[in-house]
Structures are given as structure tokens and as C-alpha cells.
Amino acid sequence: MNREFMVNSALLLGLVAIPLWAYVSDEPFTITLATRVAILALAGVGLNIALGLGGLVSLGHAAFFGIGGYAMGILASHAQSYTPLIESPFLLEGTKSMPLIWIAAIISSALMAMIIGALSLRTSGVYFIMITLAFGQMLYFFAISWPAYGGEDGLSIYVRNGFPGLNTLDPIQFFGISFTLLICALWLAARLAHSPFGLALNAARQSPQRVETVGLSPYQLRLVAFVISGAITGLAGALFADLNRFVSPSMFSWQTSGEIMVFVILGGVGRLFGPVAGAALFITLEHLLGGISEFWHIWLGLLLLLVVLFARGGIIGLLAGRGSAHD
Amino acid sequence: MSLLSLSNVTAFYGSAQALFDVSLDLEPGEVLALMGRNGMGKTTTIKTICRMLPVSSGSVTFADQEITHIPSHRAARLGIGLVPEGRRCFSNLTVYENLIAAARPGYWNFDQVSALFHRLYERRDQNAATLSGGEQQMLSIGRALMTNPRLLILDEATEGLAPMVRQEIWTAIATLKRETGLAILLVDKSLRELAQVADRAVILQRGATVWSGAFFDLTEEISKKFIGV
Numbered sequence: 001m002n003r004e005f006m007v008n009s010a011l012l013l014g015l016v017a018i019p020l021w022a023y024v025s026d027e028p029f030t031i032t033l034a035t036r037v038a039i040l041a042l043a044g045v046g047l048n049i050a051l052g053l054g055g056l057v058s059l060g061h062a063a064f065f066g067i068g069g070y071a072m073g074i075l076a077s078h079a080q081s082y083t084p085l086i087e088s089p090f091l092l093e094g095t096k097s098m099p100l101i102w103i104a105a106i107i108s109s110a111l112m113a114m115i116i117g118a119l120s121l122r123t124s125g126v127y128f129i130m131i132t133l134a135f136g137q138m139l140y141f142f143a144i145s146w147p148a149y150g151g152e153d154g155l156s157i158y159v160r161n162g163f164p165g166l167n168t169l170d171p172i173q174f175f176g177i178s179f180t181l182l183i184c185a186l187w188l189a190a191r192l193a194h195s196p197f198g199l200a201l202n203a204a205r206q207s208p209q210r211v212e213t214v215g216l217s218p219y220q221l222r223l224v225a226f227v228i229s230g231a232i233t234g235l236a237g238a239l240f241a242d243l244n245r246f247v248s249p250s251m252f253s254w255q256t257s258g259e260i261m262v263f264v265i266l267g268g269v270g271r272l273f274g275p276v277a278g279a280a281l282f283i284t285l286e287h288l289l290g291g292i293s294e295f296w297h298i299w300l301g302l303l304l305l306l307v308v309l310f311a312r313g314g315i316i317g318l319l320a321g322r323g324s325a326h327d
Numbered sequence: 328m329s330l331l332s333l334s335n336v337t338a339f340y341g342s343a344q345a346l347f348d349v350s351l352d353l354e355p356g357e358v359l360a361l362m363g364r365n366g367m368g369k370t371t372t373i374k375t376i377c378r379m380l381p382v383s384s385g386s387v388t389f390a391d392q393e394i395t396h397i398p399s400h401r402a403a404r405l406g407i408g409l410v411p412e413g414r415r416c417f418s419n420l421t422v423y424e425n426l427i428a429a430a431r432p433g434y435w436n437f438d439q440v441s442a443l444f445h446r447l448y449e450r451r452d453q454n455a456a457t458l459s460g461g462e463q464q465m466l467s468i469g470r471a472l473m474t475n476p477r478l479l480i481l482d483e484a485t486e487g488l489a490p491m492v493r494q495e496i497w498t499a500i501a502t503l504k505r506e507t508g509l510a511i512l513l514v515d516k517s518l519r520e521l522a523q524v525a526d527r528a529v530i531l532q533r534g535a536t537v538w539s540g541a542f543f544d545l546t547e548e549i550s551k552k553f554i555g556v
Contacts, residue, residue, distance in 0.1 A: 194424075196427050196428055196430060199417075199420055199424045199427060199428035200428045200429070202417070202419065202420065202428075203417040203419075203420060203425075203428050206417055206418065206419055207415070207417070209379060209399070210411070210415055210417065211400075212379075212398070212399035212400040212403065213377055213379070213399060213400075213403055213409045213411065214403055214408075214428075214429035214470060214471070214473075214474050215400050215401075215403035215404040215429070215431065215474050216400055216403075216429070217398070217400045
């Protein structure tokens, strides 16, 4: 049993134990905080596939987070108002079913990731960062200028979407759903990293030309990774919107992209549980320092600086040492 | 019909012309030695075959298909396996990961590569960056074989290696020729070892083919004139 495995296990145990303790102590707010950690970690796991495995520094992942959020918001708002989403050529109703909303979020964000990826992956380095950022901002301003779904004010959903057999309004049950999806995404990310596809993607990060000489197209590898990454981030967006029962254009903003990237860097780029550690630390700092000063991001900035300068492997790297991450 | 055929190929690095008129043919199951002094265009020729360098004029055909303008990964998928100069393994992956990352269905799998280079099996969980030069070269050959190529190109595969390791590599090349009938294009400076495996030779001088023929026809006079040994 290596150190990283033990650190990861402790992290998961902590993420389960804290809301359970909060449930017993009747502290629903703490459960909601843990749910936010699980959902934002899920978004981070998505980005980590592109960033950690593929070396794709995307500053536009909020686009997928926002699409997931709006997929939930649009479907739920139509279900709420009993108005169809589309009447012709076929009738498409809204829904309050979480699984259906997740499928819609995954498909729509994956499609958008395919379009954004197909164009932006033709560039690299700073141009790739700028193009992904530009796409994110385009969607941000599109959401602002879309009055049908709240425009700049966003869209409130008055009910929590449902999951068969569960009371999703109960914070601990909603946490259970979010945590289970996080575990599924972590499992997928782990399988992906050790599959021939993941290894080739990792190799393409090191030397695209060498990967080409063994018959693999770095562009195609990266595009597939980008789509998977976008789909997972989109799912996180749908959950986040459901947690807040609110969607707004801010889900598309470049600050959201930056925050997701901060989770990954704080926790450890390329480390499987890096986004979990990063999101947990981010939410903890936001909760503890946010109560003291609204300028708590100054301390977050300082911490990020220290991690980048002295702990390249992030929190996981610091605790587990140089290990299994292919860095 | 030739497996690989280059006809009057020219190529440039930017504005500098590197290949002026390279022609060669390689038959299935044949071992061809590509020879010449340093800087005569051997590696550049390989780069044009593997589509890592654009061909300005002339044509490259492989297995009856014109590959002059296809991307590099498609050339590899058609069955061109490259062992590049300077080994160049994926240093952030383990030996096993290096091999399966490139794997395509066929005769060559991890077990077959391990049988050819037992050292790779022993080091399967070791990071490629921590291997010795010889082991990295074996890994590089193994990685190319895992793509199940019809043509294996080895560019200076034994350069800079200890004599014992060099011998091991030459033995492996001889085994490949004897037991698998794989077509091989070899670039190497060791005439004595080349003589043991090569069927034919092509000599390049200043980016152009100046001699080609059966390896046993490569007389001392020709060798001294074009290769300097």
C-alpha cells in the first residue's frame, strides 16, 4: 500500500465522515459545504483529465460547467412552468428527473467540448489558453443576453430535481448522490489514466511527434480527452445548479474556469485525488477566511504561490511525495 | 512489387535543401542497409519515409500506396515502425506502459517483445527514464514492434552502446530477420555487423543515391569511396 493510496483514502474518509458527523449533530450547512466540495471536485476531476493527463491548459472549462448548469436550469424551469421546451417538429417537455438532466448535461457539454476542442486543439500553448478562454467568455455573454432564461439575473428553480427512491431535498441524501458521482468519475479517471488511451495521451504531452511515429494522432487523442473532460465538468455544473437551485451566467465566467484550475493545481496536477484535495481546501478556506474578510482570496493567492513555488505536486504531492503521477 | 519505394525524392529543412535525389526500393522480408558518411541525408531520408518531413518532389510509396503527403501517424498505421535515433522513449512512463501505449493487434505483444528482450520483462515496472542506454534502445525497438509493423526502420540503433549491448541488439535484429521475415531498413556505421544481416545496401552522398546493390557486391573500393571505411 503506497503513501498516495493512504492519503487518498484518508481524504475520501474525511469527505464522508464530516457530513455524517454533521448529520448526527444536525448541522445541515456543513453537509452542504461537503456537497459543494464533492461537486467542485467532480468539476476538477474533469479538468484534470485534460490538464493533468493531456497537458491541456484550458481556461474555458467554465463553458462546460455552465452548459451543464443551464441544461439543468432550462429543463427544470420548463417542467416547473409546465411549458414544453420544443413543440415542433416534435414535442420535448422539461423534466425534474435528475438522471435525465445529467444525461442532457453530459451530452450537451460533450458536444460543446467537441466543437471547442476541434477548433482550439489546432493551436497550442498560450494560443490554446486564449481560444478556450474566448469560447468561455462567448458563452458567458450569450447567457447574459438570453432573456428567455433570466439573462444577467439568472434563473431560479423552486424545487429540487428528483432521483428515484431518494429524497433529494434531504442534504445528506443529496450529498450521497454527489459523492457517488464523484467516486464514479474518479474511477473513470483512474481507468483512463492506465488505459492505452491514457498512456498515449500522456506520451503525447511529452512528445507529440514520437506518438505520431507509433501510429497515433495527438490531435485525436487530445480531442477525445477534451470531450470526456468537458462532459464530466458539465455533469458537475448540473449538480451545482441543482444544489443552489439557481443558474446564472457567472457559471460561464472566466473566474469559474480559474477556480476549477486552482482546485487542480492546489491539489496536484495529474494526481487522481488532486481535485478533491484542492476543492476541499478551497471550500474550507472560503468558509473560514470568508467570514473574517471578503478579501480572503488574497490568502488563497498566497497559498497558490507557495504551492506553485515549493510543492509542484500540490497537497497530494506534499503529503504523498513524488509518486504515481506521471509528471 | 516493392514494399517501400522512394523515387527521386527531394526535401528541404526550411530553405536549405537536404535531399536532392534519393531513390531506393525495399522488398518484403528484405533487410536494406542505408549507408553514407555523416550528414549525407540518411536520417532525413528516414524522416521523409515516416512523414516527419515533407517531400518537395518525387514520390514515396509503401505497400502499393502513395504516402508522399499523408500525415505521420497514418504512415505508421500502414505499417511503418520507427526506432528513432537517440532512442527517445516516453520517459514519464514505465517500460510496460511504453509498450502498451503503442500496441496494435498482431503477432507482437508484450509477451513476444519480452521473449525477444528478456531485460524489458525484468524492468517492466521501471520508469523508462531510469533505464540504461541499451535497455532504452531495446524498449524503443520493442515499442516499434508493438505497432506490428510491416517495415521496421532502425536509425543508428547501436550508436553509443557498450559492445555487449550492441551485440545483443544485433542478435535481436538477426532473430527478427530469421524468424519473422520482417522487412528492415537499417542505418548503422558497423559494416561488419551489417554484413551479417543486410541483403542489400543503398549509399547516399550529399542527399542523393549514388550506389545501390546486393550487400556482397559492396566492394572495399566502393565502401572507401562513399563511406570512408
